Amino acid sequence: MTENPGSSVRGAALRKLVLDTALERFSRDGYFNTSIHDIRRQAGVSIGSIYHHFGNKEALAKALYDDLLQRMDAGLAEVMQRESGCRARCDGIIAFMFRAATEAPQTMRFVLEARHREFLPDEPPVCSSRPFRRMRECIEQGIQAGEVRPMEIPVAATAAFGGAIRLLHLHLDGVLEKPLAHYLTETQETAWRAIAMPPADYP
Amino acid sequence: MTENPGSSVRGAALRKLVLDTALERFSRDGYFNTSIHDIRRQAGVSIGSIYHHFGNKEALAKALYDDLLQRMDAGLAEVMQRESGCRARCDGIIAFMFRAATEAPQTMRFVLEARHREFLPDEPPVCSSRPFRRMRECIEQGIQAGEVRPMEIPVAATAAFGGAIRLLHLHLDGVLEKPLAHYLTETQETAWRAIAMPPADYP
């Protein structure tokens, strides 16, 4: 475990340690199955420290949530800046999500699977957070540029990324036989087929 | 409210009343934000009755979960029996889910959004439940029949229904502008485009 009885950890390092521990427990057992005392024990810090840094349990979860969403958004922003054109960007977004779910499954689980509204009642739903808005905007631009069929935005956006996201869920639930990367290119191609503008001589 | 102080409700009717109340509260506030005492108060029954019929809180949730999954599976079975051919069945499945999410949003929320593993630790993930297995089988048969492109089953299945399911989530989160039905046919067409076998003279 991450026991740390001597507690040489202080300040910002302690804050980070608590956040890391909270992520591990929240994503594994869920928010309500994890007590502050659990986090205290595993992180090897005191109850007082946790309350000093975060105020209360809900604020700890919110700090974690904001942190992860922002990191995820930064990743997507980097994709959007590196790639140009809707197709390349969609592929990049899907690849990024697959990589994130493989390398940081706990983060992905907490962002994607947790029912945030149950413990953060004032938070808007995940689907209206920055990362998800970015995906929708990408599709909107694709339609305007003529790369993507003209269609209802929600339909296009969910068609483009819904398959990939469901595959992510399967991966996080441990029901996929092969590693995520094995399904990447096929997922990208399939997603694009669903929304791509057909060639001009299409029947 | 569903107050019922006089309590003429007994036996099977009482059991049903408790299940209905539990569904409403679980889907609105979540399992952990709903206490047995809450359900008792709203249903107008006694603590003793609840424990007599269900044993404990977890078993109540499991009874509800099994009930809803079975009802959903029956709906899907009916679609599979009525329709023949992969395309018609996929369309039927998506239409069924849209209808269910519109007419019984609480049911859909509990089946689709709740993190069951957090309160039913011994339950397999939703994605391996009967209804979801049915969807995957439908796609598998489509591939064998030559209606669907030969591809990895998980990719094909998530491509076929992932978009629709994400749209369901958007609907349940209340972020869609128009009623679900408005997006139905476009969702069906888009899903099919993603997985359909291309015509023989395809480049």
Add this chain to the structure above:
DNA sequence: TACATTAGAACGAACGTTCGGTACGGTTTT
């Protein structure tokens, strides 16, 4: 009478949180 069902007061455990306290570096006062 016998059995199944309902009633609700009571209990113990677990939880989130509080609060009086220590430790310590920096700043002001003497």
Add this chain to the structure above:
DNA sequence: AAAACCGTACCGAACGTTCGTTCTAATGTA
């Protein structure tokens, strides 16, 4: 330079509340 003071960080025993559950008595039903 020493003393007094201050604010921040950390500690953990203790508190009040809530929750799931139990238990015994009462009640309806056959």
